[in-house]
Amino acid sequence: MAGSNGSVPTLDVENLQTYFFTKAGVVKAVDEVSFSVQPGKVLGLVGESGSGKTVTGFSIMGLVDEPGRIAGGHIKFRGEDLVGASEDRWQQLRGNQIAMIFQDPMMTLNPVLRIDTQMIEAIQAHENVSRDEARQRSRDALGQVGIPSPDERLKAYPHQFSGGMRQRVSIAIALLNKPDLIVADEPTTALDVTIQAQILYEAQKLCKETGTAMIWITHDLTVVAGLADEVAVMYAGRLVEHGSVDDVLDKPLHPYTHGLIGSVPSRNKRGKPLEQIPGMTPSLLNLPPGCAFKTRCPRADAACETAPDVTKPDGGHRLLRCHHPHLDELAEVPA
Template sequence: MTALLEVKGLRTVFHLLGGAWSAVDGIDLSIARGEVLCLVGESGSGKSVTGFSLVQLIDPPGEIVEGEILFNGENLREASDERLRHLRGDRIAMIFQDPLSTLNPVLTIGEQMCEAILEHRACGKAQAMKEAASALGRVGISSPEVRLKQYPHEFSGGMRQRVAIATALLNNPDLIIADEPTTALDVTIQSQILYEVQKLVRDTGTAVLWITHDLAVVAELADRVAVMYAGQIVETGAVDDVLDRPLHPYTQGLLNSSSGMVKPGERLHQIDGNAPRIDDRPSGCPFRTRCERVKPVCAEVNPEQQVIDGRIFRCHNPVSLPVRVAFAQEARP
């Protein structure tokens, strides 16, 4: 399957006191047309920085220092600012975790959504308004014609996020990068939005990079999963393989921390310790200080990427026994 997006050796650093520290440390990713890849991991693992790096939205003191970002064969790291402006919002849509970073407080919702259409397509304002109203209805906003005349401050936080998601879907982009877009939404609205994303993928072949920490959403939405820790991708594979038979101890730890793994009333099995700071990662394998399967070699050598039966992982002592994850009660679309 030909990749729409292919990332090779991407490294993004932040220039802080004491040096340049890697938030994204040489990762490889690929997403095919019509595929949903979920990027999972704890806060601070580098997921959001990865998303911002892919659309070239890293500001100082951050800097992309290595790697290629190939979108439809075009290296976005070599693209001009004008070219990137043309691609963003049209062929590549970004849904940010904070909708306030997307919406302009002095423009009505309708003005902003119409601008997203008219900037990239030749159509009249009336048609753009009609499409904007339809998009609001798809994400569960009632009376969309009225809402288009209102300003962002007249919406709740959850409604503003739905507007941001609707705006991203307007031009049927080739690629959507979604940074935890449904975290602030209730289960019903989340279900509706995930359905719309799945429908867009099915009908148009849109590719999606969905950044999340919610493994129940991953189980329902993803075709493949990439697990990120301390700026590195530690495991990648088909969603059923990764959730049912994790190879990396960190992946197993995330699964064991999920409420889908324990009976009601039992305590969750959390991973010991905390993720290391960007400027204080241990030598060797960055997960070794929290790992129950640690070996002496883990302190000396950061494991190289290995491939077994299509599974990609970094670990000196991978999990050998399958772990069945029962998401039947927890999973939601």
């Protein structure tokens, strides 16, 4: 996958381990996660709640708080390893070259500061520009994400915006300094579908036009199908399957991915009960030994007592971590 078009990937994560050292024990929120994102491409990071998606995002932003810490691996941003980088270096990158959009738009804007204050500070944190110029750019950014009468809206406080509008504002803030990489943590989950569609469209356009790479964290496979170029499926802190969107969604190999796709309602399943994955995500504090998914997996057997290694089932760039993948999918002609 690396070097598919010869360029350096915007982000290359290798064997990332982010652990939380709590009193109850070590929580391996992210364990040996590797992926990379090329300029202008969108990686969909999919998984259930508590699978480590958000912590992966925060790790890339250098925003993992105590008692969490990056315990191993590399986060290479345009070739520069950021693991162990100084706080000053992080501060230079954050919001400037790497931006993040948070999940809950109701919580991401400071309730007591005006929108202009919150936008201008994001520009002035990285560039020595006048307030007027920063304001001008903020206004343009609001216009870009489709906020009507941006001049007036700049003077408003967050509570005067609806949830969708607030998320647009935080997207506008993420775009302010034209970052090379955007980590979007379920940015459309709290929004209604029409706004979601608009934002997805804008995001896609942005990546195409500016070459911004994007990591789109979500649990919504339909969003991934429409937006992402590649998809990585996370389960209990590990990547279990990784490949291009077409491959993974059409021919899921891992039983977990299989289950996820099976549980998406669609027209041709009308009237039939939805398949579901039995059980719940295991607590990261006491993961079962071996494959973490074995307690819920219909294919689990004795072999699953040992943790599966990463394999390349089709010999290409697809990656898989399973003893009993649905290899029959590879043989089938996609419907």
